[in-house]
Amino acid sequence: MVDILIEVRFHGRGGQGVVTAADILAVAGFKEGYWTLSFPMFGAEKRGTPVVSYLRLSDRQIVERDEIYNPDYVVVLDPTVIGPVRVEAGIKENGMIIANYPKTAEELRKEHFSNLNSSVKVLTINATRMAMEILGRPITNTAMVGAFAGATKLIKLSTLKETVFEWFERKGEELANKNVEIVEKAYKEMEGKV
Amino acid sequence: MKITLGAVSKPYTSLKMKTGDWGTHWPKVDEELCTGCGTCEMFCPDMCIEVVKVGEENGKEIKKAKVNYDYCKGCGICAEVCPTKAIKMELKDIYKVI
Amino acid sequence: MVRKVVRGFYAVAHAVKLCRPNVICAYPITPQTEIVENLAAMYANGELENCEYITAESEFGAASILVGASATGARTFTATCSQGLILMSEVLWNAAGMRLPIVMVIANRSLSAPLSIWNDHQDSMAMRDACIMQVYVENNQEAHDMIPQAYKIAENRDVMLPFMVCMDGYKLTHAYEPVDLLDQETVDKFLPPYDPPIKLTTKDPLTFGCYAPPHCYMEFRVVMQRAMERAKKVMEDVFEEWAGLTGRNWGGLIATDHMEDAEVAVVAMGSVVGLVRDVVEEMRKEGKKVGLVKIRSFRPFPVEDLRKALKDVERIVVFERAVSFGHEGPVAMELKSALFGHSDAKVYSFAVGLGGRDIPKQLVRKCIEKSEEIEPGFYFEGVKDFEEVIV
Numbered sequence: 001m002v003d004i005l006i007e008v009r010f011h012g013r014g015g016q017g018v019v020t021a022a023d024i025l026a027v028a029g030f031k032e033g034y035w036t037l038s039f040p041m042f043g044a045e046k047r048g049t050p051v052v053s054y055l056r057l058s059d060r061q062i063v064e065r066d067e068i069y070n071p072d073y074v075v076v077l078d079p080t081v082i083g084p085v086r087v088e089a090g091i092k093e094n095g096m097i098i099a100n101y102p103k104t105a106e107e108l109r110k111e112h113f114s115n116l117n118s119s120v121k122v123l124t125i126n127a128t129r130m131a132m133e134i135l136g137r138p139i140t141n142t143a144m145v146g147a148f149a150g151a152t153k154l155i156k157l158s159t160l161k162e163t164v165f166e167w168f169e170r171k172g173e174e175l176a177n178k179n180v181e182i183v184e185k186a187y188k189e190m191e192g193k194v
Numbered sequence: 195m196k197i198t199l200g201a202v203s204k205p206y207t208s209l210k211m212k213t214g215d216w217g218t219h220w221p222k223v224d225e226e227l228c229t230g231c232g233t234c235e236m237f238c239p240d241m242c243i244e245v246v247k248v249g250e251e252n253g254k255e256i257k258k259a260k261v262n263y264d265y266c267k268g269c270g271i272c273a274e275v276c277p278t279k280a281i282k283m284e285l286k287d288i289y290k291v292i
Numbered sequence: 293m294v295r296k297v298v299r300g301f302y303a304v305a306h307a308v309k310l311c312r313p314n315v316i317c318a319y320p321i322t323p324q325t326e327i328v329e330n331l332a333a334m335y336a337n338g339e340l341e342n343c344e345y346i347t348a349e350s351e352f353g354a355a356s357i358l359v360g361a362s363a364t365g366a367r368t369f370t371a372t373c374s375q376g377l378i379l380m381s382e383v384l385w386n387a388a389g390m391r392l393p394i395v396m397v398i399a400n401r402s403l404s405a406p407l408s409i410w411n412d413h414q415d416s417m418a419m420r421d422a423c424i425m426q427v428y429v430e431n432n433q434e435a436h437d438m439i440p441q442a443y444k445i446a447e448n449r450d451v452m453l454p455f456m457v458c459m460d461g462y463k464l465t466h467a468y469e470p471v472d473l474l475d476q477e478t479v480d481k482f483l484p485p486y487d488p489p490i491k492l493t494t495k496d497p498l499t500f501g502c503y504a505p506p507h508c509y510m511e512f513r514v515v516m517q518r519a520m521e522r523a524k525k526v527m528e529d530v531f532e533e534w535a536g537l538t539g540r541n542w543g544g545l546i547a548t549d550h551m552e553d554a555e556v557a558v559v560a561m562g563s564v565v566g567l568v569r570d571v572v573e574e575m576r577k578e579g580k581k582v583g584l585v586k587i588r589s590f591r592p593f594p595v596e597d598l599r600k601a602l603k604d605v606e607r608i609v610v611f612e613r614a615v616s617f618g619h620e621g622p623v624a625m626e627l628k629s630a631l632f633g634h635s636d637a638k639v640y641s642f643a644v645g646l647g648g649r650d651i652p653k654q655l656v657r658k659c660i661e662k663s664e665e666i667e668p669g670f671y672f673e674g675v676k677d678f679e680e681v682i683v
Contacts, residue, residue: 023299036469039466039467039468040462042323042410063567064567066652067652069652197508199452199490200391200501201390201504202490202498202500203499203502205497
């Protein structure tokens, strides 16, 4: 019996850090005082295969460990899964889709979500370009984590930056700093769009 | 009866189990032919034939094969492998038809 | 103690480290692998004192190495699941008969064929009769907490048996969630070093699991059964001590909710328990007399506790995560045998979530409600329409 239960579903392709995106937000959300739970829909995770992961944020201990059928938020890390995968499936009224997409939200809605309930907000960000510019690799998880926080304001930018830095620190300070830069850029860009 | 934790047993408990009466035949060593080469000792699956010192001649040890009849099951491998045919498998008296 | 968001793997590995194991040996298999990977990293970083980390060529090898290590008096750990557990099984029966308190984590995964890497309880259920204790956990905190308790129970002189901590693969192992991580001081206070009643040394050779002809074999099995029976009390004592020490009370061999006046009891094990509890709470609010029985210890089976908890109920709904093919769900089988002559309750056994199929809340509720309308028996729930064909 929870008062607040926020459910987020992440879509993307193997290699983009779909699982890590949910995990980073679980750690950051916990720092913000939420009880959190993240887990992947584990499959044959080859590079390029469609991948799903889940995140729950609550003010109480989370006991629901089933997959998320009716998400409050959907985060899409890869523009090409939209279509082959019905990323919008089951999204709640007044929900939000935050997608890595090279075109505007209006274009995305027209091209893929024409039947979507109009109460569902659609937001886009060109995370692939952002990742290529800063990381030099099309790994979009940190950009989309930043975009999620910027669009939803569920997690403070400072908390997220700290979490992302700690997450990537073991792989080197330079990489950690670059990811923090991406988070900040995506957060601010999204903040302006809401 | 004592049932040990984990069915653990101490070494040498099998010494209590004398298997020498299992066989119908037993090996007899002809000391004239035995050269003490140790082939039988090496092949015996039950470690019950051993080459031991039986005397000395001109400062050299004389060694011969000795069978431990407490445990020999009479398989006959020693007789089979002996290079000088010094070991013969003999039918035990009890099995001889009178 | 510090509360951190960690993955199930780490929650287990951290607890194992605090138990000061002497030999860790494993062979990788999804979804267990990262448990021993975490331990390997701790070993490489010098965090595991007086410990050997051995990589084996197979699960059979890993279990065999631990049998040898445990016989020398080492505190041992391994983790495995699915086909890996089945490959270990030949050795594990020996470990139980040799009365070696090996602690292992089973990251529950289904069995092939068809090939599946996802979660159900078929693997550990297949080891039901091996005289290995089995406790199923509900979340990563319980998994974390069970490790020191498992050592304490397994190494108790009255028990001396292997211990399986069964945690659902993926659902728990791969999940990040907040866990209160124990500290060394607490665990040291709770868990004394392993003091084996008998141990193998090079100076004092012994035979473990010696030859037992018909004139004495049965007595060894009687002794094993007695040890399992004694384990119930030892478990209860250890669980109670743990609750006193940490403030986290997970219950006894079973844990119940709303059973005082329940007419319908829902029985479940493992990670689905949280969701089932949620459904039970929901139905209670609607005025339905439903209660929850969480079976924590499947071996030893909590016969007395179940008889007591279920004596007045009319219906029992069991959620099964495995099938004993040719009969029914293993939990209902055990439950019915425990209740025979003690209760007239109707038992409904629902196999759900086999091979990692999701168990949504509606499915749990549907099963409980459906039991009102159908005959007692064994049912598969959440199955699609299909047709049997040849290629």
